[in-house]
Amino acid sequence: MSLQNPESRQPVLSVDNLTVRFNGAPANVVDGVSFSVQAGKTLAIVGESGCGKSVTSMALMGLLPATATVTASASRLLDEPLLGMPAERLLDVRGNRMAMIFQEPMTSLNPVFTIGEQIAESVMRHQGLARKAAMQRALQMLEHVRVPDARQRLDAYPHELSGGMRQRVMIAMALANDPKLIIADEPTTALDVTIQAQILALVSALQAQTGTSMILITHDLGVVAEVADEVMVMYAGQVVESGSVKTLFDDPQHPYTIGLMGSMPSIGPRQGRLATINGRVPTPAEMPSGCRFAGRCPFAISACREARPALLEVTEGHFAACIRAPLEQHLGASA
Template sequence: MEQPVLNVSGLETHFFTDDGEIPAVDSVDFHVNKGEVLGIVGESGSGKSVTSLSIMQLISAPGKVVGGEISYKGENLLLKSEKQMRKIRGNEIGMIFQEPMTSLNPVFKIGNQLVEGIRIHKKWNKKDSWAHAIKFLKLVGLPRAEELMNEYPHQLSGGMRQRVMIAMAMACEPDVLIADEPTTALDVTIQAQILELMKRLNNETNTSIIMITHDLGVVAEMCDRIVVMYSGKIVEQGTTKEIFESPKHPYTIGLIESVPDVRSRKERLYSIPGNVPKPGSIKTGCHFAPRCKFAFDKCFEETPELMDAGQGQLARCWLHEDKEKAALLEKVES
């Protein structure tokens, strides 16, 4: 069996604050195969973005990766120096950041920022790098690409800046592309273009993609497998088909039920009651138990591990210890 291009094992990222040590990412395990699109989904505050920044070694104080291993092509990235990571970032592992406003340098022109990364990683001359950058600006659907190269970030709209960031991440054609909410600031028509572009990159260059999003429509369209995160932990893993057809964790069921259905008319859309707990606030038991309608005594007393939930899926839920309790989930799905 082919070795995963990226393997995250036991990842723990904590933030050290005046209120104490806060575990933002708590013992996270997943892998990405060559050419695979993996979706990481969950509500805001579930640890998705911190996981991606941990992979890129971009966690800054007061945060720190305190445990685990991030293996890229068999080498642990956590043992790499900053100099070594600079060669990997952008060239071998690219990232589309969530905030285009803060990711682009306001005092440099778009062209200079695009060309810099291409020249550093590909060792091309300025002319070839400039042409390559224009090609990718056109690929992400930006009009008058040649003119944009000579403009500053503040002269572009939010959606245009986001597309510049996507072009920047894709320009060096990395082996792994981490996309953190890549379509959030974009119009629906542009979203479709960007997803189509990422699909084409995946198909033509066999690029592995980690798609971080809360949009289940994007996940259904793009991803081969799904990792569902809640309060810093993975609560379910499985193929996209199996998770949408038969979710095995109450949280995943709630996320899917929350998606509006244009085929039915409801007075009120479904929402999961309560909020994601503050990281580290729940010391024992299942983190989702306070919001779960299936929770029983054990859920509040013992923390479940990821367990086999059937059909190749893993779920962090005590219901799967008992067939009768697990059957309650099946009734909700139907």
Template sequence: MSDTERRPVLEVSGFSLKFSRSAAMPNLVDNVSFAVGSGETLCIVGESGCGKSVTSLALMGLLASPPAQRVSGTAVFDGKDLFTLTERELADIRGNRLSMIFQEPMTSLNPAFTVGEQIGESVRRHRGVDRAEARAQALEMLRLVRIPAPETRLDAYPHQLSGGMRQRVMIAMALANRPRLLIADEPTTALDVTIQAQVLALIRNLQAETGTAMVLITHDLGVVAEVADHVAVMYAGRIVEYGTVADLFDDPQHPYTIGLMGAIPSTGKREGSLATIRGSVPSPEQMPDGCRFAPRCPFAAQRCIDAAPPDQPIAGVHRVACWLAPVEQSAPGAGQYQAAPMRKEVA
């Protein structure tokens, strides 16, 4: 295997960001690091307000500055730091080698243009083809994402399509130029379970065909179990646990991860109540000085309040930012919050 093949498609290191020039204001995203390779899927999971979407928008160069301000870090994509590129250089990459599926297709698609025109615009911009060729490639993409009667849907406007079909159009737009990296922000949130499964299967199949790397942002652990190779658990702007999907589901180490697992309904016999995590994600103005999860953690000690824990290796790529790790030794009661292990099924 060559060095190029081994090198991650995207490697984010020590990324911190805030929305204030005040030195006293804590970083909204703080010291985030992760990597994703060709054909791999990294899932970033956490509650709303944890910084997942802000991180993805920063990588795409879609945050206005000011107020957004990068404090530190790099995001190396295909050998170039995304954070140092000019707007023109970013425009050449976005929608081409780097694409994004946004959370709500109804507000992300332009209501004044047909879906064929919107897919074709990206093709024309990055491939330099004429309108006829762009339309033909847009039709090919609609067929690829399995939209019924694609010849008719090509001239339809977004409001004339169902939610599932609009999401498929978003996928077609994102993959039209065969990107090296796809960022998908909650791509199945507004869809019913059946359509969600179809969309996830579609993304997975297209990813296998093209070798596209994917960063999938979600709060749905069922989705994580289905598609992830690696998982980053994010809380209040920090990655608190990272590992393979098996690491996270079979041996969660951070109390926050354990709480998320405990909130998963079991498919077996109903016994007892689901675990809950008290409180809510702190606002930027109220970030704790130490571990940001400490005010909600049932096992927090004084050192958790006083200082932020460093990353600790568990095994392999599995790491956790928690003073209690390994949690089964320091906080044996944590097991009561954990749901039965959920393993990723192999197709």
């Protein structure tokens, strides 16, 4: 009989009913969000700017300002509660058991310290290594993420590196302490498409080698199709659809997901103008009482504006928060 690691039988991260509200705001900016991340898997959180993706990640990392109130029915990082964790313990966990790759490395890296010093600092803090050993670990990590001339780059400052190299440094820093979970917040947004492809391939390869779980925050469905296992679509702070990548791409069941996919450019001959989603994401002061997407939805009916739709299982493992799902019944029907 084979013996399993107990950690492999539980999610690396599980969150139930996460809410975030800023002081003075009339509505939650993250409202009842629940999800889990399995060992070695990637969960993509998708949506337009303003949908609550980054706020969700910052809440999990304990990086929101004091003006934010964060609550959850339950939240666990492996074997311990996450939200509400004592500040001293959170300092031990952050950068160690879970780490973050930020959107813009030029503003995330300290301009007055060398690359080697910044990676070594994290290793010294969490592994208790002496400076010489920590710098050796920093060199190993730069080589691991395929930074050319890695030994010379140890003494370089962030402004001396290209955007792609800086992002590789951020990945090296995030992986330096062998975290169980990485949160990557739009890690390729500031990069050109060639470098973007290299970074995505690197992240996927490193994840396969280390078995690290990942939350990928993005608005780019092309990136999602390439690297994710599961997808959670957010709109105006709420989860509107979730499921496996294959399920969501083959059979999207929420009008917002369909709209996002319709706005993706394709390689083949264009049949006409790219589809758009009219309107914009409502601000906290504008949140409607019913479905938050109803004002932009081509399938909306009066009932959509009366009550928030529940996130229900449409098919096995595929959830959608739409009272008209499954949508096949309504395609072509008048709203």
